[in-house]
Amino acid sequence: MSSRRRTPSRRVGISSRYARLREIEQLDPDVDYVEINQLMSHYEFPWDINQALSFALFRTYAVPTIGKLLAETGEFTERVQKRYDDTGLILEAVLEHGFTGTGTDAIRRMNQMHRSYPIGNGDLLYTLATFVVSPIRWMDAYGWRPFSETEKRASANYYRELGRHMGIKGIPDTWQEFAALHDAYEREHFAFDPGGRAVADSTLALLCTFPPNDKAPTTLIDAFSRSLMDAPLREAFRYTAPPRWFQVLSRGALRLRGRVVRWFPVRTRPQFVRDLPNIRSYPDGFDVRRLGTFPTGCPVPHDTYSDRVISTPVTPSRS
Template structure:
């Protein structure tokens, strides 16, 4: 073998080893929080963010969920705020851990909001199942590599722990159990509701404000979104079924992005948290976790609570200020 050919071969092997560096690091980690953090902030930050957004979107197709969200008015009248708050609250335990002040504050706020409404355990469990199943399906379909069994177990165990903190009962033990519950629940409960459709349309409108989608006509963004939806979801919302060409173009474009990352991008050296993403834009002056979300009438802000996580957007990455 010539020296030039050997150098080329070595360069390819070195690039491949660098590209898969995080996978090797994750394989040596047993902590579910650390695995979920590495997958969501370094290995697949864009893909898992899209998957979790899509997971929440799917839940609107269950009328008991979609109609409740419509009744709050938050998802149709303050869509950006609800998007931001959801990302920030779910991100707190991932970034800081369940036992940190910020992680506890995020979960407490989620539980306080849910306690204001009569939500069944099954609906709560279905939402949790989308957080488990949708990221795995998205990454395996569109990202630059598939998840390993160890990574899937880590994600599953993270959300099992989140569910326990939310007092959800009868949480499945394994990913396969979650997937069966998810499929069965959608088959039994997906149905058309005008109120659920209004929430879904407001969410698609918000998508059109994010880059690069805001550079495209709204109708094009909607058709692209439809191309990523399965027939069960399309039918539940009464959305038109996309053509095979549309589906192949949109899904093929996502797979092409994955290939480009595999062969041309370096692994992310620094984590990218939800609060740092351009889509989360409602708190340019920072935020306090215990003031995110919605509150019962007459109590818009939980006065008297200490600020466990005040985030200043001017503070450098990874630093926090606490009052």
């Protein structure tokens, strides 16, 4: 599978709220998946996709082999702001530039980090699946509109290509298969681990420092975050569930935001992750080739981890 590299223009003059969707529907999700994902992430749903991808990464901490490894490196507990920034900037470099040039540099940097640690193919495959599944479900629940079938297919094809460049094996062909894999892996592997809980706690603490969250009490932001978690995720971290009324209020507030955004004018200028106030580690700019960690030797014992496989039958669900 290949992709044409075409950078979306600023598209000034688009007036209808659904004009971007009509533009996307004229593209081929099996060929133009990079451009479609650029339009989705930079123009159509920048805030929502950023939230959904952050939540996707958060889910991976509930898999003990992932959460424990991240805790042992210390990167997501002692330097959580930098790790948050590096992850977003590396992923955005691939999306912005495609699978050539700077995009290739970003993938190479990501692969260098991953290969320094004993990460099994199953955990990599599950993480890749969260990038496909979490935005789809987020938009279904809270977006100003859900993804179209074209957008879902383009998302699956984009992450299939990313996974191929990462050397991941057994990548699903469709977004439905990604969803089935995602759910089966969570059913089989979600469990409590002190390291995973420490990484989750550190991430939630960081979330409380982001504007406008930093203007609200920490306990309120923490409860709001736990309200958005499903029961299996909370149970894996041993988080208590907020009161039912607070969960309804929290989710309702996000749905209300989606209804309001539906009436906003179409975005004509791209919004990039690097321009968000949440990204604070590189006020003077950055070189994607220098992002992330540069561990030497064997940072954690390799015999601590084994490859994770899915033994649960994969059948589409919740899609």
